[in-house]
Amino acid sequence: MSEKKPGLIRRIFRFIGSVVSAIRYMISLVVVLFFIAIIGGMFVDDIQPMPERGALYLAPSGTLVDQRSYIDPVSEIFAQPGQRDTETLVRDIVQALDHAQYDERITHVLLDTNYMAGGSIAKLEEISGALQRFKRSGKPIVAIGDNFSQSQYFLAAHADEIIMNPLGRVMLTGFGSYSNYYKEALDKLKINVHVFRVGKYKSAVEPFLGKGMSDEARADRRDLVDSLWQFYTSRVEQLRGLPNGALNDLANNIHLRLAEENGDIAAxxxxxxxxxxxxxRSETKAHLLEILPQSNGEFDSVPMAAYLNHMKLGSLKAVNKGRPEIAVVVASGAILDGNQPEGTVGGDTLAEMFAAIEDEDQVKAVVLRVDSPGGSAFASDVIRDSIASLRKRNIPVVISMGSYAASGGYWIATESDKIVALSTTITGSIGVFGVIPTFEDSLSAMGVYSDGVGTTNIAGMLQLSRAMTPETKMIMQSGVEHVYSRFLNLVADARETTPSAIHEIAQGRVWTGKKALELGLVDALGDLNDAIASAAILAGVSDYKINYRRKPLSFMEQVMMEISGNVDAAVGAMGLQSWLPMSLQRQLASALKPLQFLDALNDPNHVYLYCESCPL
Structure with a gap:
C-alpha cells in the first residue's frame, strides 16, 4: 500500500519547523563565531612594531581625566560611535613622555591636538610638566592642528614648532565661571526649595535663591579665575617667548587685531x-616627511597606545616578585553613597578597596588621587574613616590632588600623612549645605492635596508633597551646622591649628593649590609622581613597583566590556546610533540640571559637601 501523504496543515508546520531549526543553527553559528572573535581579541593588544628611529605620536582623544568613566557595556554598544575614545588618562600621557625622553628610538614627539575635547587647567599643568621634562632631553616637539582651542593650544605651546591649517584659528578667550539661576522659574512652577547652609561663600545653593551671584560668591570666583588665567598666560608667554601681558591684550582686542588682518585669523x-x-594637511605631511625619520614614503612613528604596550611588555620582563608596592587609588567624580561605578566616587566602593589593601603585606604605602568637587557628607566620612583604619596599620597615605579636591574632596584629604596639590588645583570649599524641594504648591495648583494624621509633629517631615514644618527646618539647619563644626575640627586636627583659624579661611571659599599652600591647607606642590615619591619616602622604600587599583569587575562585566568594545565599530557602521541630535541632548541636560543636581547627590541625611564652582 502507498504511504498516506501528510495533510496540508501538517506540511505547513513541518516547513515552519525546518525554517526555525535553520534559523536556530545559523544564530548558534554566529554566536560561536562572535565569541571566538571576542576571546581572540582579549589576547591581542595594540602591539605595533617599534621603528628603529621615529616619533612618538601623541594624539589625546576626548577629555583629559584621572579615571575613565565606567559605561554600561550594553548601553555603550548602542551609544554614539567612538564612545570609548571620549576620555584619555593623564597618567598615560605622562608615562609615555617620561619614558620617551630616555628612549633612543624616539627622536621627536608629534603632538596632534585635533581629537582632544579639553581638560581642566590642572590636567594641562600636569602634562605640561612632562612635556617640559621631555624637552630637556633635547628632542624636538612638533604640534599640528586644524584649529586650537584654549586647552589644545596650552599643550601645543610647548612645541618647538606649531603648524596650523590656513582655515584654522587659535581662540584664547580667557576663563569664566557662569551659572544659571532658577529661583524665578521655580516660583512660577510653585516649587519650594528649602536651603540650609553654613559658609557665606558656599555658592552651590545660590541658583535656588535668586537671579544672580552674591557679592561673596562673585569675589571668590573672581579671585579664582584671575589666578588660573594668570597661570595660563604666564606659562604660554614664557614658552612662546612673548612679552608679559601679550595674551591678555590679544584676548581683549582680538576684534580690532582681526579687522587689521582682514578677518584672516590664521594670519x-x-x-x-x-x-x-x-x-x-598635504603641506603639513610633506613638511613632516622632511623633518621626521621616514621609510617607504611615510614618516616613522608609534602611537601612544602602542608605545605604552611596549612599555608594559618591557616591565613584564623585570623581576617584580616580592618587591614592595605603592598602591595608587583614584577617587574621581562626585562622591556618592554606596557602591558606585568608576567616574564617580562610591563611599562603600573606596572603603572596600582600602579594606582589601589592609590585608596585603606587599603594600607599603597608598597614594589617593582625589579629583572630586565633593558630594555626600556621609559617603565622604565613610571614605575618611576607611583611610584612618589603613593608617592605624602603619601604612602611610599621601593625597595627590588633581583638578579639584574641594569640599567633600578635602574632607577625605584630612585623613592623610601628606597632601600634595598642583598649583592650579581647586581646593578648600570647606562648607556644608542641604537642599530639599517640596511640591505642595505645585500639586495644589493642579487640585492635588496631601492630608492625614501622624503621631508626632515631624511624622511626615520629608514628604515632598507637604509643606516643611518649622521643626523640620530647625532639624535640618542644626544638622548642617553640626557637620560644618565637625569639618572644622577635622581640618584643624589635620593641619595642627584651631577650628577658629580654619573658619577664617573656610566658609565655603575656594583656593588654588598655590594659595592653599600659603594658607597651610596642603603640604607641597607637585604632581602624581611627586606624591608617589613622597609616599615611598614615608614608607622607607626605594625599590618598589606602582600598582594602580581599580574597582573589581565581575567576570561577566569584563566579558561584556570586551564585547562592547568589539561590537562598537560594527554598530556604528550599521548606523544604529542614538537618534537624538547631540545639540538637543545637551540642551535637555542643561534644562534638567537643577533637578538632576538634587537627585544625584544621594546623601541619606540630605547634607552635602559639594563645590559648585569647581568644574570650571
Whole structure:
C-alpha cells in the first residue's frame, strides 16, 4: 500500500519547523563565531612594531581625566560611535613622555591636538610638566592642528614648532565661571526649595535663591579665575617667548587685531607669534616627511597606545616578585553613597578597596588621587574613616590632588600623612549645605492635596508633597551646622591649628593649590609622581613597583566590556546610533540640571559637601 501523504496543515508546520531549526543553527553559528572573535581579541593588544628611529605620536582623544568613566557595556554598544575614545588618562600621557625622553628610538614627539575635547587647567599643568621634562632631553616637539582651542593650544605651546591649517584659528578667550539661576522659574512652577547652609561663600545653593551671584560668591570666583588665567598666560608667554601681558591684550582686542588682518585669523595667529607655520594637511605631511625619520614614503612613528604596550611588555620582563608596592587609588567624580561605578566616587566602593589593601603585606604605602568637587557628607566620612583604619596599620597615605579636591574632596584629604596639590588645583570649599524641594504648591495648583494624621509633629517631615514644618527646618539647619563644626575640627586636627583659624579661611571659599599652600591647607606642590615619591619616602622604600587599583569587575562585566568594545565599530557602521541630535541632548541636560543636581547627590541625611564652582 502507498504511504498516506501528510495533510496540508501538517506540511505547513513541518516547513515552519525546518525554517526555525535553520534559523536556530545559523544564530548558534554566529554566536560561536562572535565569541571566538571576542576571546581572540582579549589576547591581542595594540602591539605595533617599534621603528628603529621615529616619533612618538601623541594624539589625546576626548577629555583629559584621572579615571575613565565606567559605561554600561550594553548601553555603550548602542551609544554614539567612538564612545570609548571620549576620555584619555593623564597618567598615560605622562608615562609615555617620561619614558620617551630616555628612549633612543624616539627622536621627536608629534603632538596632534585635533581629537582632544579639553581638560581642566590642572590636567594641562600636569602634562605640561612632562612635556617640559621631555624637552630637556633635547628632542624636538612638533604640534599640528586644524584649529586650537584654549586647552589644545596650552599643550601645543610647548612645541618647538606649531603648524596650523590656513582655515584654522587659535581662540584664547580667557576663563569664566557662569551659572544659571532658577529661583524665578521655580516660583512660577510653585516649587519650594528649602536651603540650609553654613559658609557665606558656599555658592552651590545660590541658583535656588535668586537671579544672580552674591557679592561673596562673585569675589571668590573672581579671585579664582584671575589666578588660573594668570597661570595660563604666564606659562604660554614664557614658552612662546612673548612679552608679559601679550595674551591678555590679544584676548581683549582680538576684534580690532582681526579687522587689521582682514578677518584672516590664521594670519593673525602667525603675526602674533602664536604659531610658526600655516600649512594645509598635504603641506603639513610633506613638511613632516622632511623633518621626521621616514621609510617607504611615510614618516616613522608609534602611537601612544602602542608605545605604552611596549612599555608594559618591557616591565613584564623585570623581576617584580616580592618587591614592595605603592598602591595608587583614584577617587574621581562626585562622591556618592554606596557602591558606585568608576567616574564617580562610591563611599562603600573606596572603603572596600582600602579594606582589601589592609590585608596585603606587599603594600607599603597608598597614594589617593582625589579629583572630586565633593558630594555626600556621609559617603565622604565613610571614605575618611576607611583611610584612618589603613593608617592605624602603619601604612602611610599621601593625597595627590588633581583638578579639584574641594569640599567633600578635602574632607577625605584630612585623613592623610601628606597632601600634595598642583598649583592650579581647586581646593578648600570647606562648607556644608542641604537642599530639599517640596511640591505642595505645585500639586495644589493642579487640585492635588496631601492630608492625614501622624503621631508626632515631624511624622511626615520629608514628604515632598507637604509643606516643611518649622521643626523640620530647625532639624535640618542644626544638622548642617553640626557637620560644618565637625569639618572644622577635622581640618584643624589635620593641619595642627584651631577650628577658629580654619573658619577664617573656610566658609565655603575656594583656593588654588598655590594659595592653599600659603594658607597651610596642603603640604607641597607637585604632581602624581611627586606624591608617589613622597609616599615611598614615608614608607622607607626605594625599590618598589606602582600598582594602580581599580574597582573589581565581575567576570561577566569584563566579558561584556570586551564585547562592547568589539561590537562598537560594527554598530556604528550599521548606523544604529542614538537618534537624538547631540545639540538637543545637551540642551535637555542643561534644562534638567537643577533637578538632576538634587537627585544625584544621594546623601541619606540630605547634607552635602559639594563645590559648585569647581568644574570650571
Amino acid at each position: 593673525l595667529a602667525l603675526q602674533q607669534g602664536l604659531i610658526d607655520r600655516i600649512a594645509t
